[in-house]
Amino acid sequence: MxxxxxxxxxxxxxxxxxxxxxxxxxxxxxxxxxxxxxxxxxxxxxxxSNKEAILGELLLPVGKEMVALDARLADLEGDAAVRAGITGLVDLTVRFRQEIKVLFDNMADATALREADMEGLDGVGHRLVGVLAGGSSDPFDRVAATMALGGMFLTGGGQLEMDEETLREAMTISALRTLGRTPG
Amino acid sequence: MxxxxxxxxxxxxxxxxxxxxxxxxxxxxxxxxxxxxxxxxxxxxxxxSNKEAILGELLLPVGKEMVALDARLADLEGDAAVRAGITGLVDLTVRFRQEIKVLFDNMADATALREADMEGLDGVGHRLVGVLAGGSSDPFDRVAATMALGGMFLTGGGQLEMDEETLREAMTISALRTLGRTPG
DNA sequence: AGAATAGCTGTCCGATCGGTCAGATCTGAC
DNA sequence: GTCAGATCTGACCGATCGGACAGCTATTCT
The missing domain is CATH 1.10.10.60 (Homeodomain-like)
Incomplete structure (x- = not known):
């Protein structure tokens, strides 16, 4: 062969x-x-070359896309940022179900990612919470944002078997609801 | 001493x-x-006596309370079950922030828990999703339930520093919203 | 055909890990 | 004081892990 x-x-x-x-x-x-x-x-x-290189090769694509999403969101504000954030996160979650679980489980171990051009990945979680919270620093908003974000990651990483379209729609609407926003 | x-x-x-x-x-x-x-x-x-015994002693209290909550919910139905489920989960999450993270990270390793009287712990996650989904098997409802549940666990395990009362209220209201229910 | 290169493997090594064990130290009861 | 039991420790062991290395095989190039 x-x-x-x-x-x-x-x-x-x-x-x-x-x-x-x-x-x-x-x-x-x-x-x-x-x-x-x-x-x-x-x-x-x-x-x-070593064990971490496997992890790196596995997670680099997701990491890059998360950083890219993060950068894209930096230019937006208010409602537009929140909706773009959710859309982007839902997309990432659906496409990289398992990788995201591995990424967050092993963030500390993934030295390989930081040795790449991925230093930007470190604060991305906190920044995404900030975006989903609509820029607000109100404790309530931040809990809601963390729950929406965490829920998506866990739902994506979970073994929910359902067609991609339904999953996208359900995640989007549920996340918007969690943040106290009406769909559409 | x-x-x-x-x-x-x-x-x-x-x-x-x-x-x-x-x-x-x-x-x-x-x-x-x-x-x-x-x-x-x-x-x-x-x-x-060994490494797993440490994990067991650490997680047994949380595990017992999760099983107890699960049993308590089995007697309820519909809206009452959903609201009791959220209240119970919020309570657990606030009281056992770190333990829950460890519990879910190491469910597979926690043989010690299953060797105790904790066989009931295995299906508790799926059953809680069922309760939060209001008994519905609709994919949409189950995604919302998983997100509410996952969000609470992640919020609890997260290092959000805020007073307990605010956290309880924020988690309860956000979870109800995620499930498409109005607070109160 | 022969050289070179890529792909693959068995074998070995140092480090680390969970766990054992015999004995030192400390404590309180009598 | 001394005896018993609980607490604590250094030294050690077998297993496992990540990784190194030299060599085998097959393909490709000249």
């Missing part, structure tokens, strides 16, 4: 993601990942 | 909780916990 090597690389990534979601980063050994795809541990370390 | 031994026992529990929240169960070593309170690893293992 011609490009079976590249195939293995992505098989390993998929297996790692699966195992990281199930057992956590620290709860998954290199041997586990290798065994999942039926290759040797040494072969795994041929494709990835 | 008289009962310094009992004091050490609880110092160890507090240190373990702190470290489990920060670095996770697997990311915390027995040596870390012992060092945090300045005693030897062997002394730690004198107070707790």
């Amino acid at each position: 011609a490009r079976s090597s590249t195939a293995l690389h992505e098989q390993l990534l998929a297996a790692a993601l699966r195992l990281f979601v199930q057992h956590g980063f620290r709860g998954t050994s290199l041997a586990d990942i290798a065994a999942e795809v039926g290759c040797s541990k040494a072969s795994l370390l041929y494709h990835f | 008289a009962r310094s031994s009992t004091a050490l026992h609880e110092q160890l529990l507090a240190a373990a909780l702190r470290l489990f929240v920060q670095h996770g169960f697997r990311g915390t070593s027995l040596a870390d916990i012992a060092a945090e309170v300045g005693c030897s690893k062997a002394s730690l293992l004198y107070h707790f």
Whole structure:
């Protein structure tokens, strides 16, 4: 077979993601990942320089998109910012269900992300809460914003099996409600 | 000093909780916990038969109260069940902020809980979603319920520093909104 | 055909981890 | 004082982990 090597690389990534979601980063050994795809541990370390590199390659796309969303929201204000924030977060959540769970579980371990150009990722959580709270620093608004944000992440990471369209709509409307805003 | 031994026992529990929240169960070593309170690893293992026993002693109270809440809700129906569910969850979340985070991070590892009389804990999450969804199996309702539930757990586990009364009120109202219900 | 390169593996290593154990120290009861 | 039991500790052990390395194989290029 011609490009079976590249195939293995992505098989390993998929297996790692699966195992990281199930057992956590620290709860998954290199041997586990290798065994999942039926290759040797040494072969795994041929494709990835070390364990953190797997995590990095897995989370870099999500991280980049979160930072991009964050930057996009910085130009907006008030109601427009809140709605754009929810739309963007719902989109991210639906597209990267498992990755987001892994990302937030292992934020502290993901040194690889910070060693990339991802320093911007650190404060993104707090800034998103700020946006969803409509810029308000009122405790009530911030709790609502944190709940909307947390709920989306947990719903996305959860094993809810339903068609993407319904999930998007349900998450959007529920989040708007949590923030005390009417849909539309 | 008289009962310094009992004091050490609880110092160890507090240190373990702190470290489990920060670095996770697997990311915390027995040596870390012992060092945090300045005693030897062997002394730690004198107070707790093994690492899981620490987790168990830390999570058993929360687990019991979650099962108790679950049982209490089983007798209710409709709107009353939803509101009692939210009240109960808010109460639990406020009282056991950190423990809940640890509980959900390490549900799979917490064999100790299942070895206690806590088998009832397994399905409690799904049942609570069912209650908050008002018994409905509509996908929309279940997403909203999951978001309200997830939001509360994440808000509670988060490091939001605010007075307990405000937090209770904000969480209750936000959760009711998420579920499309009017407060009061 | 032969060289070179990429892909893959078995084997080994140092570090760390959870846990054991025999013994030191301390305490209160008599 | 001394005895018993509780508390605490240093030293040690087997297992596991992340990672290094030298070599095997197959493909591709000249």
